[in-house]
Amino acid sequence: MNYLLYEEEEALAIVTINRPKALNALNSQVLEELKGLLDEIAQKDHISVVIVTGAGEKSFVAGADIAQMREFTPVQARQFAKLGQQVFSSIERLPQPVIAAVNGFALGGGCELAMACDFRIAAENAKFGQPEVSLAVTAGFGGTQRLPRLVGKGLAAELLFTGDMIDSAEALRIGLVNKVVPVVELMDKAKAIAKKIAAKGQGAVRLTKAAMTEGLNMDLERALAYEAEVFALCFSMADQKEGMDAFLNKRKPNFTNA
Ligand code: HXC
16 A cells, blocks of 8 residues: 555554645545555454544645546546545445544545544644635535535535635534544544444444444435344344343443454
């Protein structure tokens, strides 16, 4: 991998987009590398939570690579959009929860990457935006769809039509991020939340993610039926007995992820 850093800390995986000279802009190679890495992480039973971040303090990801896109034909542009969409959808469908730790610029494809994660923690210096219209293109890695689903159509429309950047406080106010923390505390905070998740019954955490991700694409009735099925599935796992037994016996659970 040329453009990604990968670390594991016990049950946590940390994926860092590492192209700091271009503010971690996403070209096809970064996307292909991310695709391969996500496929590997999906198979790792010992990994409970993934954190995605950008190298350096200035930028999470400043967008898709404008230098690469400049000479695209429409056919190449479609392929590029579909590649990014596929990779970002695989983040949504990854069995493990994914937290975006947003350091600095999250623009265009960077904002779209953060939005494909399950939730976002931002450093105080984070800046979000969908500036594609300034380049006379639309968003293409899911921004026209995930932004309105996250913040509502009116706010999304304003951001997508004006290309304005918003700071971390505004991102918090509109619900684009869950928390804003000092720059130096970003990774510690993200890891603390990740560890809290990793201490729960992992089968249940994974099924919760699946129920949310799949359910949001269904009508309510079908989504509720799906929820009942994943609830039932929990009762085929040893951790369910352990979790409930621990509660009733006033002790800490000892989950085995079985
Ligand atoms: C390629 C980029 C880049 C990008 C920054 N760089 N963003 N290269 N693609 N998206 C490069 C710059 O060219 C520069 O390279 C180096 O990173 C540092 O950037 P500067 O502009 O010098 O830094 P600064 O003045 O601090 O400004 C930071 C910035 C600005 C505000 C983030 O770089 C910027 O506006 N970037 C573009 C943001 C953007 O429009 N993103 C959306 C892209 S479209 P050199 O070689 O000069 O040092 C998109 C579509 C997604 O994402 C969907 C596709 C299907």
